Amino acid sequence: MKTERRQFLTAGTAAVALLALGRWAGAEAQERVLSVVARKFVFLPNEITLKLGEPVILEFTAFEVVMGFNIPALKLRTDIVPGQIARLRLTPAQVGSYDFLCDNFCGDGHEDMNGRLIVVA
Amino acid sequence: MERNFDRRDFLRLAGLGGVVFASGLAGCASYGASKTSDFSFVQLSDSHWGFNGPAINPEAGTTLKRAVAEVNALALAPDFIVFTGDLTHTTDDPQVRRARMREFRAIVADLKVRDIHFLAGEHDASLDRGAAFMEFFGPTHYSFDYRGVHFVALDNVSDPAARIGEEQLAWLKADLAGLSKQAPIVVLTHRPLFDLAPQWDWATRDGDQAMAILLPYENVTVFYGHIHQNNDHLTGHIAHHAAKSLIFPLPAPGSQPKREPLRWDAAHPFQGLGYRAVASTGKDVPLSISERNIAPG
Numbered sequence: 001m002k003t004e005r006r007q008f009l010t011a012g013t014a015a016v017a018l019l020a021l022g023r024w025a026g027a028e029a030q031e032r033v034l035s036v037v038a039r040k041f042v043f044l045p046n047e048i049t050l051k052l053g054e055p056v057i058l059e060f061t062a063f064e065v066v067m068g069f070n071i072p073a074l075k076l077r078t079d080i081v082p083g084q085i086a087r088l089r090l091t092p093a094q095v096g097s098y099d100f101l102c103d104n105f106c107g108d109g110h111e112d113m114n115g116r117l118i119v120v121a
Numbered sequence: 122m123e124r125n126f127d128r129r130d131f132l133r134l135a136g137l138g139g140v141v142f143a144s145g146l147a148g149c150a151s152y153g154a155s156k157t158s159d160f161s162f163v164q165l166s167d168s169h170w171g172f173n174g175p176a177i178n179p180e181a182g183t184t185l186k187r188a189v190a191e192v193n194a195l196a197l198a199p200d201f202i203v204f205t206g207d208l209t210h211t212t213d214d215p216q217v218r219r220a221r222m223r224e225f226r227a228i229v230a231d232l233k234v235r236d237i238h239f240l241a242g243e244h245d246a247s248l249d250r251g252a253a254f255m256e257f258f259g260p261t262h263y264s265f266d267y268r269g270v271h272f273v274a275l276d277n278v279s280d281p282a283a284r285i286g287e288e289q290l291a292w293l294k295a296d297l298a299g300l301s302k303q304a305p306i307v308v309l310t311h312r313p314l315f316d317l318a319p320q321w322d323w324a325t326r327d328g329d330q331a332m333a334i335l336l337p338y339e340n341v342t343v344f345y346g347h348i349h350q351n352n353d354h355l356t357g358h359i360a361h362h363a364a365k366s367l368i369f370p371l372p373a374p375g376s377q378p379k380r381e382p383l384r385w386d387a388a389h390p391f392q393g394l395g396y397r398a399v400a401s402t403g404k405d406v407p408l409s410i411s412e413r414n415i416a417p418g
Contacts, residue, residue: 068282072319079282099320099378105247105281108211111322111380
């Protein structure tokens with residue numbers, strides 16, 4: 001999945017929606033970049049705290065096998081391919097706590113590879 | 122040779138020690154009672170042979186063997202057995218994976234019923250796209266007919282991203298194309314074909330496409346594994362039934378933050394572990410399903 005493409009997550013489809021903004025080449029200077037490493041069998045960090053309304057870019061890297069990053073409640077996901085940077089840009093639209101997980105089976109411990117995105121006011 | 126048991130016999134013989142209920146395939150009579158006849162099968166699932174976790178199952182080395190003995194002792198011997206995935210516990214080592222499959226195969230060779238249909242789980246197949254599984258157990262998706270019922274085995278695990286994939290979906294559509302919309306169909310698979318708990322990876326990424334193919338058919342029942350507990354769900358008129366595991370139970374979908382295995386209870390050994398027996402009486406009644414527990418002691 002190409003995460004650089006425009007991505008829409010409309011608030012109308014879910015009460016907990018995040019809004020993905022603009023094109024990748026847009027106002028990058030206004031966006032905070034957060035790096036996330038996916039390795040067997042943990043996300044580093046596995047707890048990500050964002051501020052309500054703050055545009056951010058999540059940059060993912062993996063070094064072993066193809067991983068997945070998925071926040072099902074927000075219908076937001078990307079593959080993380082070793083050697084490539086996967087990016088998701090989003091602006092939290094609602095305070096809350098959202099579970100994320102690796103959704104590409106990656107071995108014994110895959111079931112424990114999860115975390116939480118927390119949106120604070 | 123035709124079996125001469127009726128639904129009442131099944132409830133009496135298979136229901137001992139288990140919970141019996143009815144599901145799916147109602148309306149078979151309208152398809153033509155003459156085309157179907159009595160039979161039963163057993164669903165085993167999620168034995169995770171090779172798993173090592175004494176706090177979770179100190180009897181990991183015997184649980185599958187107990188299940189084999191119990192199935193062999195059923196008063197009503199099943200016509201065949203289906204095994205819906207995660208036969209073995211995953212490992213990064215291809216040789217260990219094959220050793221576990223070899224050991225598993227040797228254990229289930231003790232089943233008196235020789236007609237066994239195997240499916241893969243992600244622990245068997247996701248790290249090598251089903252290569253080892255196919256060496257030992259054959260294709261990962263296929264169909265067969267038994268006494269008027271069409272069985273379809275779907276593979277939603279060989280792709281580590283939990284996709285059935287366009288090629289297999291096209292195969293499914295073609296496989297069903299020759300059937301009447303009233304034909305009795307049983308789908309066997311590992312992961313749920315619907316979004317049971319996506320936050321726990323209890324879903325199939327393109328399961329909705331499989332359901333779109335199946336929904337025009339009026340008599341479809343899905344039996345699956347993966348979630349290590351009984352769970353019943355309806356997608357329109359199609360019933361989905363998850364089976365117990367033969368290694369450890371998991372918590373109810375979304376009931377706690379993490380999907381950690383339930384720990385072994387020494388006061389209630391083998392609690393939450395079991396298998397199911399399913400009977401088709403081939404008449405104007407739904408399938409009879411008997412949920413059975415591994416007996417302690």
